[in-house]
Amino acid sequence: MSTAPETLPSSPPDVALDGVTRRSTLKWMVLAWTGFAAATGAGLTATVRFLFPNVLFEPPTRFKAGDPSSYALGVDERWKEKYGIWIVRDTNSIYALVAVCVHLGCTPNWLQAQNKFKCPCHGSGYYVSGINFEGPAPRPLERAQIEVSGEDGQIIVDKAFRYLYERGQWSDPKAFVKMA
Amino acid sequence: MASRWRDLQQSIVSSQFWKSIFRVGIPNTNRKRVLAMLGNVVLHLHPVKTRKSGVKMRYTWCAGGVTFFLFLVLTFTGLLLMFYYRPTVEYAFVDILDLREQVPFGIMREVHRWGAHAMVISVWIHMFRVFMTGSYKPPREFNWVIGVILLVLTLLLSFTGYLLPWDQLAIWAITVGSNMASATPLLGIQGPGTSLLKIGDIQLVTSTNDARFGLLGGRFVGAGALLRFYVLHCVGIPLIAAFLMAVHFWRVRKDGGISGPV
Numbered sequence: 001m002s003t004a005p006e007t008l009p010s011s012p013p014d015v016a017l018d019g020v021t022r023r024s025t026l027k028w029m030v031l032a033w034t035g036f037a038a039a040t041g042a043g044l045t046a047t048v049r050f051l052f053p054n055v056l057f058e059p060p061t062r063f064k065a066g067d068p069s070s071y072a073l074g075v076d077e078r079w080k081e082k083y084g085i086w087i088v089r090d091t092n093s094i095y096a097l098v099a100v101c102v103h104l105g106c107t108p109n110w111l112q113a114q115n116k117f118k119c120p121c122h123g124s125g126y127y128v129s130g131i132n133f134e135g136p137a138p139r140p141l142e143r144a145q146i147e148v149s150g151e152d153g154q155i156i157v158d159k160a161f162r163y164l165y166e167r168g169q170w171s172d173p174k175a176f177v178k179m180a
Numbered sequence: 181m182a183s184r185w186r187d188l189q190q191s192i193v194s195s196q197f198w199k200s201i202f203r204v205g206i207p208n209t210n211r212k213r214v215l216a217m218l219g220n221v222v223l224h225l226h227p228v229k230t231r232k233s234g235v236k237m238r239y240t241w242c243a244g245g246v247t248f249f250l251f252l253v254l255t256f257t258g259l260l261l262m263f264y265y266r267p268t269v270e271y272a273f274v275d276i277l278d279l280r281e282q283v284p285f286g287i288m289r290e291v292h293r294w295g296a297h298a299m300v301i302s303v304w305i306h307m308f309r310v311f312m313t314g315s316y317k318p319p320r321e322f323n324w325v326i327g328v329i330l331l332v333l334t335l336l337l338s339f340t341g342y343l344l345p346w347d348q349l350a351i352w353a354i355t356v357g358s359n360m361a362s363a364t365p366l367l368g369i370q371g372p373g374t375s376l377l378k379i380g381d382i383q384l385v386t387s388t389n390d391a392r393f394g395l396l397g398g399r400f401v402g403a404g405a406l407l408r409f410y411v412l413h414c415v416g417i418p419l420i421a422a423f424l425m426a427v428h429f430w431r432v433r434k435d436g437g438i439s440g441p442v
Contacts, residue, residue: 051394058398104356121352160387 059083065155068094068148068177075110075128085144085157086110086117088128095176096144096157097130103137117141131165140165145174225429227437234438239313243306247334248425250299255418257292265344267410269403272346296338303334315439323431326424333421340413343406354409355401361392368392 059082071094076087084107086097097117101108106121116133117126124135131140145161148154155177163175170176192198193205207213217223233239264283265275279289307327310316316324343354362368366377369390377384387399397404432438 048394051397052389053397053404056388056398058400058402105359106352106355121356 061159063157064149065096065146065157067153068155068179075112077110079157080107080110083157083159085159087155087157089179090128092179093176094146094155094179095170096146098142098144098159098162100142101137102132102139102141103135108141143170143175146177147174148177225426225433227433229437231437231440233440239441240438241305241309243302243309247299247302247306250295250302251421251425253295254292254299257288257295258414260288261292262414267344267407269346269406272344272406276345276347296341300334300338303331307331313439313441320431320435320439323428323435326428326431330421330424330428333417333424337413337417337421340409340417343401343409344413346406351401354405358392358395358401358405361395362390364391 063079063083065079065085065087071087071089073089073091076089079085079087080099084099086099088095088097099107101119101121101124103119103122103124106119108117108119108124108126111118115128117128117130118124119135119137122136124132124137126132126137126141129140130143132138143163143165145158145163147156149156161174163169163172203219204212204215207216214228217226217228227234261279264279266272276289280286310324310327339354339357342357343350362370364371366373367385367390368374369385369387369392371391374385374390375383387393393399395405395408396402397408
């Protein structure tokens, strides 16, 4: 049976209380806080990721738009409702205009009588080519990638690839389909 | 007869049921008044004492009180509307028409709508009054910040509620409004710096993972956006706003009550 020491041990960090030292406490604290931070981070990441769905119930960006010869001169609206695309045929080419106003993102209307695209939200107007001429639109409409399928000769439009007039991309080979 | 009445009164007041609700008895002294305020979860949010100027309409315009009242009206009418409104592309618009034409008290939706407009206005008036009376100054600067957050939440409630009628105005207004999210720096597809985030030729931020996509749950305003805005409008934002309102009122008390004229 030993007696209690008269003075405190000289180095406080090594004071043992049932085997618990300052050092071991700190170690467990670091471990516990690291674990807590990791769990919180994982929870937050999972929450944010949860808000971004894997499967979209939206029309695909790439679609087949039928035979080039099925388009008459002028603006064709058959894909506007589903894909938001106008197929336009002029004298020697076919191109796909994206039906999204470059002002604030509404869908313009094609006005046959006035031969122009007109946005109902704030009045931006575009020529058949897509070039803006009135209203607040800061630049022309965008054109989508268009090509003729090597397999069945159908037009393939891909909205994921855009061609901008102000960057001189409308003359890019994939910005239009040549018609004889 | 009088003594019997007094006996009855006495037995009610001294019953366990009564005393469990009214703990301090009739608050006829200052000490009892303070205890009554502190012992009640609703009352304790408010100051124990109010300055004379604090109840003066010409000083406060009661704009904050009006805002809170409108919030209660909107919570109640909104709850009623939820019994009829279904947040799906198929039903949303026709349910709105039904709320007007078929449901009893077709005015209920209008009360909600006009109440919402009024709340946005009264929040601004409240902010204007607090600014003009210098009530944002220390020690109230913390509560000013809470108030600014509540202002933003009010505007977000207004914005999310805007989509729910699912008419042309709603869809295109939210299309235009949510396009702002695609201009978020680094997180929006058109935002400054976003085009720098790429590995090789592959853009990291695309139209299916940018800030706008997260907000709408799709590339455009569709079924996902309607449901998201509905949940945020009816549950998410009101819960946060209610919590911050409690903090806001409690903070008024802690900072010495409604500020007085200098």
